[in-house]
Amino acid sequence: MSAKFDFHVHTYYSDGGxxxxxxxxxxxxxxxxxxxxxxxxxxxxxxxPREKLAPMLQxxxxxxxxxxxxxxxxxxANVMDESGRVDVDEEFxxxxxIRIVSIHTLGNLIDPSEVAREYLKRMTKAITxxxxxVLAHPFFYHQNLLPYLSREEIENFxxxxxxxxxxxxxxxxxxxxxxxxLKLCLREGLKFSIGSDAHTPAEVGRIDWAxxxxxxxxxxxxxxxxxxxxx
Ligand SMILES: [Zn+2]
Ligand SMILES: [Zn+2]
Numbered sequence: 001m002s003a004k005f006d007f008h009v010h011t012y013y014s015d016g017g018x019x020x021x022x023x024x025x026x027x028x029x030x031x032x033x034x035x036x037x038x039x040x041x042x043x044x045x046x047x048x049p050r051e052k053l054a055p056m057l058q059x060x061x062x063x064x065x066x067x068x069x070x071x072x073x074x075x076x077a078n079v080m081d082e083s084g085r086v087d088v089d090e091e092f093x094x095x096x097x098i099r100i101v102s103i104h105t106l107g108n109l110i111d112p113s114e115v116a117r118e119y120l121k122r123m124t125k126a127i128t129x130x131x132x133x134v135l136a137h138p139f140f141y142h143q144n145l146l147p148y149l150s151r152e153e154i155e156n157f158x159x160x161x162x163x164x165x166x167x168x169x170x171x172x173x174x175x176x177x178x179x180x181x182l183k184l185c186l187r188e189g190l191k192f193s194i195g196s197d198a199h200t201p202a203e204v205g206r207i208d209w210a211x212x213x214x215x216x217x218x219x220x221x222x223x224x225x226x227x228x229x230x231x
Contacts, residue, residue: 005226006205007036007072007098008136008169008195013056014039014076015046016199020056020063023204024071030205034229036072036098037063038136038195043087044078044104053092072097072229076136079103082118084125093131097229100169100195101126102136115141116148120157127164133225134193135161137171139181146181154181158188167225170210173197182217191225 009023010016016023020037027035037060040047048056057073064071073096077088086101093099103122109115119141127135139145146154161168168177168185170192185192192214198204214223221227 003221003224003226004030004032004205004207004211005034005194005224006032006196006198006207007034007074007134007193007225008038008076008100008171009035009198009204010039010076011037011056011059013048013052013059014044018201020059021066022201023198024063024067026201026204028067028069032069032205034070034072034226035204036074038074038076038098038100040104041075041077041087043080047078047087048075057095070230074098074100077101077132078105079122079126080105082122084122084129086126086130090130098134099132100134100136100193101130101132103141106141112143112145113148116145119145120149120153124157124160127161127166131164132166134167134169134195136169136195137174137197138168138177140171140174140176144176144178146178154184155188158185158190162188162190167191167193169193169195170213171195171197172207172209175209179213179217182213182219186217186219186223192219192223193225
């Protein structure tokens with residue numbers, strides 16, 4: 001399966017080290033078919049400050065103008081609390097090509113099964129109420145939370161994601177999610193995204209684990225969201 005793309009890249013607008021132009025150049029140099037710039041939402045401590053959202057979009061626009069591959073403007077929104085509220089408002093979200101969602105803060109829970117249930121609850125609310133194209137590093141919060149959830153809980157979540165059109169990301173930084181989850185997603189007809197979670201140009205498009213994993217679980221190019229963005 002040949003489909004090289006990277007829909008999870010950070011720049012210095014959040015906690016990355018380089019600008020959109022450099023990250024896009026790196027994506028092109030690595031032979032990717034498309035790339036998305038997805039900095040952290042404003043309420044994460046390293047997130048893009050709200051007043052920098054407009055300049056960030058302008059910079060992505062400049063990067064796109066110079067690029068020979070499609071460049072998507074995106075964000076990695078944070079689910080902030082038990083209501084499923086996210087830190088990117090709807091008006092701004094409409095200006096983006098791709099919206100990815102994740103959880104980076106979950107309160108003071110320690111017991112992994114409590115953490116897993118809280119993650120599931122919050123993410124269920126977030127994707128029910130708001131439109132996201134991708135769930136970034138699904139069920140990874142300090143560790144893989146999937147073993148702490150029941151088969152039924154996971155299946156219900158996957159069915160909701162199918163209904164809501166949310167793809168699951170294969171995340172290079174955390175090597176998540178696991179094969180069993182990916183196979184279930186595949187059976188239910190869910191699509192996949194690939195994210196390096198790069199914070200430096202050298203990390204952009206380093207997606208060998210994701211491609212090998214997709215091959216191993218039997219995913220094909222049509223199981224990826226890439227072509228939806230190339231039309
Ligand atoms: Zn993240
Ligand atoms: Zn990230």
